[in-house]
Amino acid sequence: MHVNFLLFEGLTQLDMTGPYEVLANAPGFTVDFVAKTSDPVRCDRGLRFVPTQTIASAPPCDLLVVPGGPGTDDAIVDPDWVAFTRGQGRQARYVFGICTGSLLLGAAGLLRGKRASSHWRARELLSRFGATPSDERLCVDGRLFTAGGVTSGIDMALKVVAELCGEDAAKLIQLQIEYDPKPPFPGGTPKTSEPAVVQRYLEMSQARYERRSQAVDRAAAAMAP
Amino acid sequence: MHVNFLLFEGLTQLDMTGPYEVLANAPGFTVDFVAKTSDPVRCDRGLRFVPTQTIASAPPCDLLVVPGGPGTDDAIVDPDWVAFTRGQGRQARYVFGICTGSLLLGAAGLLRGKRASSHWRARELLSRFGATPSDERLCVDGRLFTAGGVTSGIDMALKVVAELCGEDAAKLIQLQIEYDPKPPFPGGTPKTSEPAVVQRYLEMSQARYERRSQAVDRAAAAMAP
Secondary structure, eight states: OEEEEEOOTTOOHHHHHHHHHHHTTSTTOEEEEEESSSSOEEOTTSOEEEOSEETTTOOOOSEEEEOOSTTHHHHTTOHHHHHHHHHHHHHSSEEEEOTTHHHHHHHTTOOTTOEEOOOTTTGGGGGGGTOEEOOOSEEEETTEEEEOSTTHHHHHHHHHHHHHHOHHHHHHHHHHTTOOOOOSSSOSSTTTSOHHHHHHHHHHTHHHHHHHHHHHHHHHHTOOO | OEEEEEOOTTOOHHHHHHHHHHHTTSTTOEEEEEESSSSOEEOTTSOEEEOSEETTTOOOOSEEEEOOSTTHHHHTTOHHHHHHHHHHHHHSSEEEEOTTHHHHHHHTTOOTTOEEOOOTTTGGGGGGGTOEEOOOSEEEETTEEEEOSTTHHHHHHHHHHHHHHOHHHHHHHHHHTTOOOOOSSSOSSTTTSOHHHHHHHHHHTHHHHHHHHHHHHHHHHTOOO
16 A cells, blocks of 8 residues: 655645654555655745655555645646646545645545535635535545544544554554543634634634635636546 | 754654644744754654754754654663753753653653653653653643653643643644544543553564663663762
8 A cells, every 4th residue: 555645845744744654654554755856845834854756756656645734825726736636646546635735636626526624714615626615524535535624634544544454453553653632722623712712813814815715716727627 | 932853763753743733833933853963864654854953053942842752762872862852951941752752851861850751651661760650641740741652742732832822822723733633433542442452552562662671771871860
């Protein structure tokens, strides 16, 4: 079972590193990190990762994993990333989008007629790619796994392992990574966080949302049929 | 508030990348990744990270963060890592160990007379460094924050942000990373996982535990007074 992770500039690294920790511990899984070039790739907060393949050299994969983050807004209007995601996403047995990574799946035409989730702040944008937005943290539609924002990728990766390797494999990894989460506060979604916290995040993220919305419009207009 | 993350070969990357996602989003926080040299550092599963400082060039920090992983067994008997951790850990306002990262804090003499946690499989080893092992997922003793295995670092990082920046800052980050976790299975600790899963992990990890136990003995014997 070979896994290709997309590694683009400005990704939110926990979208990738959370699922990676789970998937790389699954029996028989091998992993590549695919970037545009062989240079290190910088995440939205600055940490740099060394890719193992480029989009020109990447092998086919059984599972394609697409993280999100601010860099998604560039990736969805980048013909190279869109073509790569489309090509690999069509041939892979499974496709896994985390956070706003689902927008790139959408731009690649992989979500038409599908139910899909995304970061709660970006979810409604999926409809512009012909998808039905889901407010599930973990959304499964056939071979397509899409998770909500950032940390939901960890939950979904365990579900993917359970699906592909059996529940015991997933439970073993859960014990290994001591995943019995105890957030110090209730919250984490617009429904569970305090209204003042939600309001502040909406204000803080408004400018980014507008830029993203414009990028999604351009990406939707450029979609292959 | 400057944060130095230790970046040693063979670390478990989610020990680092989980807390990094939280801390790097806290207001006014800057972050460095400190390795022995400026070469990329490989985690236990293969992904490579580019350091931003070396142990020779690293600035002092307000918060020292020490991840764990199989590489801990080498780091705790490496005089360079032990000396660096001791020097930075003594001057930092706060020290944060995740998973078996607490063993390196122990080897550096920072846990004498302190309560500290670690990955559940390694916890009892802390007593050899003069610490009182705690079975808490999040253990706070004065300026010392120690978390249980891997994913507990995310919970603890939110607690650290709450302590240093106020609860509202932590709650905002929790909403941003959609951290309302829903593991697909119960489990994640020896108490909550099924007995057969615990038994399998104990067997699978026995050889590593024995190597680790020997490394801890050597590190404890070499401890500075």
